[in-house]
Amino acid sequence: xxxxxxxxxxxxxxxxxxxxxxxxxxxxxxxxxxxxxxxxxxxxxxxxxxxxxxxxxxxxxxxxxxxxxxxxxxxxxxxxxxxxxxxxxxxxxxxxxxxxxxxxxxxxxxxxxxxxxxxxxxxxxx
Amino acid sequence: xxxxxxxxxxxxxxxxxxxxxxxxxxxxxxxxxxxxxxxxxxxxxxxxxxxxxxxxxxxxxxxxxxxxxxxxxxxxxxxxxxxxxxxxxxxxxxxxxxxxxxxxxxxxxxxxxxxxxxxxxxxxxxxxxxxxxxxxxxxxxxxxxxxxxxxxxxxxxxxxxxxxxxxxxxxxxxxxxxxxxxxxxxxxxxxxxxxxxxxxxxxxxxxxxxxxxxxxxxxxxxxxxxxxxxxxxxxxxxxxxxxxxxxxxxxxxxxxxxxxxxxxxxxxxxxxxxxxxxxxxxxxxxxxxxxxxxxxxxxxxxxxxxxxxxxxxxxxxxxxxxxxxxxxxxxxxxxxxxxxxxxxxxxxxxxxxxxxxxxxxxxxxxxxxxxxxxxxxxxxxxxxxxxxxxxxxxxxxxxxxxxxxxxxxxxxxxxxxxxxxxxxxxxxxxxxxxxxxxxxxxxxxxxxxxxxxxxxxxxxxxxxxxxxxxxxxxxxxxxxxxxxxxxxxxxxxxxxxxxxxxxxxxxxxxxxxxxxxxxxxxxxxxxxxxxxxxxxxxxxxxxxxxxx
Numbered sequence: 001x002x003x004x005x006x007x008x009x010x011x012x013x014x015x016x017x018x019x020x021x022x023x024x025x026x027x028x029x030x031x032x033x034x035x036x037x038x039x040x041x042x043x044x045x046x047x048x049x050x051x052x053x054x055x056x057x058x059x060x061x062x063x064x065x066x067x068x069x070x071x072x073x074x075x076x077x078x079x080x081x082x083x084x085x086x087x088x089x090x091x092x093x094x095x096x097x098x099x100x101x102x103x104x105x106x107x108x109x110x111x112x113x114x115x116x117x118x119x120x121x122x123x124x125x126x
Numbered sequence: 127x128x129x130x131x132x133x134x135x136x137x138x139x140x141x142x143x144x145x146x147x148x149x150x151x152x153x154x155x156x157x158x159x160x161x162x163x164x165x166x167x168x169x170x171x172x173x174x175x176x177x178x179x180x181x182x183x184x185x186x187x188x189x190x191x192x193x194x195x196x197x198x199x200x201x202x203x204x205x206x207x208x209x210x211x212x213x214x215x216x217x218x219x220x221x222x223x224x225x226x227x228x229x230x231x232x233x234x235x236x237x238x239x240x241x242x243x244x245x246x247x248x249x250x251x252x253x254x255x256x257x258x259x260x261x262x263x264x265x266x267x268x269x270x271x272x273x274x275x276x277x278x279x280x281x282x283x284x285x286x287x288x289x290x291x292x293x294x295x296x297x298x299x300x301x302x303x304x305x306x307x308x309x310x311x312x313x314x315x316x317x318x319x320x321x322x323x324x325x326x327x328x329x330x331x332x333x334x335x336x337x338x339x340x341x342x343x344x345x346x347x348x349x350x351x352x353x354x355x356x357x358x359x360x361x362x363x364x365x366x367x368x369x370x371x372x373x374x375x376x377x378x379x380x381x382x383x384x385x386x387x388x389x390x391x392x393x394x395x396x397x398x399x400x401x402x403x404x405x406x407x408x409x410x411x412x413x414x415x416x417x418x419x420x421x422x423x424x425x426x427x428x429x430x431x432x433x434x435x436x437x438x439x440x441x442x443x444x445x446x447x448x449x450x451x452x453x454x455x456x457x458x459x460x461x462x463x464x465x466x467x468x469x470x471x472x473x474x475x476x477x478x479x480x481x482x483x484x485x486x487x488x489x490x491x492x493x494x495x496x497x498x499x500x501x502x503x504x505x506x507x508x509x510x511x512x513x514x515x516x517x518x519x520x521x522x523x524x525x526x527x528x529x530x531x532x533x534x535x536x537x538x539x540x541x542x543x544x545x546x547x548x549x550x551x552x553x554x555x556x557x558x559x560x561x562x563x564x565x566x567x568x569x570x571x572x573x574x575x576x577x578x579x580x581x582x583x584x585x586x587x588x589x590x591x592x593x594x595x596x597x598x599x600x601x602x603x604x605x606x607x608x609x610x611x612x613x614x615x616x617x618x619x620x621x622x623x624x625x626x627x628x629x630x631x632x633x634x635x636x637x638x639x640x641x642x643x644x645x646x647x648x649x650x651x652x653x654x655x656x657x658x659x660x661x662x663x664x665x666x667x668x669x670x671x672x673x674x
Contacts, residue, residue: 012445014449014453015449018449018452018453018456021456089441089444089445089448090441091487091490091491092490092494093542110448111448111452112447112448112451112452112479112480112483113451113452113455113480114451114452114455114456114459115455117452
């Protein structure tokens with residue numbers, strides 16, 4: 001399927017900018033909503049403020065971290081089908097295992113090379 | 127003896143033949159010969175000997191018998207000094223003499239024997255009423271005396287035993303607990319002499335002990351059952367000063383001749399020095415254990431803090447440097463055309479930042495090497511190598527390398543760490559290659575036999591180990607550095623020659639430490655290297671040492 005509405009949840013403004021630039025570089029025709037808080041994202045999705053068919057999720061965030069967000073949406077009948085891709089600074093094997101268990105579709109460590117991020121997005125947004 | 131007396135040839139004696147004997151002699155002799163009690167008669171100036179059948183055994187089987195008709199002095203030369211004067215005294219004074227259990231050793235049964243007698247010497251009168259002989263009634267008491275002496279010796283030995291014993295002994299009689307027997311050792315324990323104690327109720331001498339000991343003593347006396355106490359504290363006042371100590375005690379019922387319990391015998395040993403030493407030792411051990419526990423807690427806390435610090439530091443350090451790298455690339459793209467100098471600076475920023483990122487990620491991986499035994503699984507090292515060969519396929523193809531392995535064991539280990547261990551070693555083998563030489567890398571394994579095991583003092587001889595070898599034909603290294611290469615951040619080559627952070631082999635070493643194993647390397651410069659891994663078959667072998 002072709003993703004049209006994607007959501008990025010990341011509290012880091014620099015990473016938001018890098019993500020949006022890389023997304024632009026892929027040339028894919030997607031609309032991207034950016035939120036800096038998982039808690040905010042959860043309430044807005046639940047209320048249906050916007051449509052989303054793919055979520056990119058950071059893990060290390062205040063108030064509600066990525067794992068908690070993941071667990072919450074997997075509890076919701078309507079939301080649990082939305083694929084979630086983890087994009088985190090962490091590369092810890094235990095963390096990878098944990099989010100896979102929670103139902104994440106993919107896990108990527110935020111790459112050090114810009115081209116690598118572009119490649120990741122191209123791969124995910126086929 | 128009557129027949130013998132009649133048939134004896136008396137004509138050769140000073141008293142003549144029997145038909146000439148005085149009536150008094152005949153009468154006395156009649157009494158002697160007809161008596162069942164041992165009797166003897168000395169008669170006349172020569173003290174001629176007569177005796178009866180009852181006396182006969184006292185002369186022994188081989189000795190004086192027959193002494194009939196002989197002179198006293200001839201029959202008893204060996205004791206004449208003793209009995210001669212006695213006989214003379216009776217003869218001259220007419221006064222009888224009496225002895226009880228008197229030692230009179232004389233010759234019989236072929237030797238001089240110690241013989242005890244109870245006997246009386248009485249005057250024997252002739253027809254004129256004059257004393258003309260000595261009438262002897264006697265009984266041998268040797269056996270009785272012997273038994274008495276043995277009893278006496280035994281009693282004395284018992285007394286000596288009690289007196290000389292190093293343990294305190296005291297015997298208390300009756301409800302009053304009157305001291306009947308006590309030795310110096312006991313007296314010493316309570317700072318009293320035997321004279322202070324003997325014949326007195328014990329608690330009149332040491333009233334301060336009554337509360338602690340009377341009930342026990344009453345119990346033993348009434349129940350007749352012994353009681354033992356170890357390391358029991360006691361105290362007494364000696365000249366007004368309190369003396370404290372510890373005793374091992376045995377309370378034994380003390381029985382009389384009829385078997386009834388008359389009192390209590392106490393045996394006590396002073397163990398004050400030992401108990402105090404033990405208490406001090408226990409106190410020291412407790413104190414040391416407490417110190418050790420505290421130190422251990424501190425150590426665990428600082429280890430945890432250190433691990434946490436390494437994790438946070440590495441994790442948070444990644445963020446800015448990743449952004450530096452990424453924004454540099456974005457800047458480069460944004461700039462479009464750049465001068466050579468601009469490009470050179472941008473390359474330097476990119477290289478430095480990606481190297482920094484690599485370094486931080488390796489430090490992070492190192493700090494995260496878990497020692498959690500929950501992660502231990504049975505794992506086939508052959509499968510671990512399969513995965514590594516897959517991951518490194520591109521590099522292996524690029525380098526035209528041959529990687530071979532087989533016969534690898536199944537071990538108990540943390541799977542991720544085994545992947546990291548062999549991943550690092552194979553990556554190194556693919557990295558440190560000789561120019562123009564296709565890399566040949568092999569991994570083999572064998573069981574470490576018991577004899578070989580002894581040459582590795584860091585291993586536990588009770589456990590089974592596999593000896594794995596990862597060998598290559600690369601540049602090798604000077605064995606002088608064989609230990610150094612396993613230290614963190616130690617590198618033998620410039621960064622331009624071979625990239626790397628100097629953490630890979632340190633991780634390998636830590637992984638082997640986590641698994642109670644060992645790693646070392648052998649090599650000749652320019653001739654390849656062999657990394658030796660001594661890996662325990664099972665981690666349960668180390669159940670008592672909480673490493674992994």
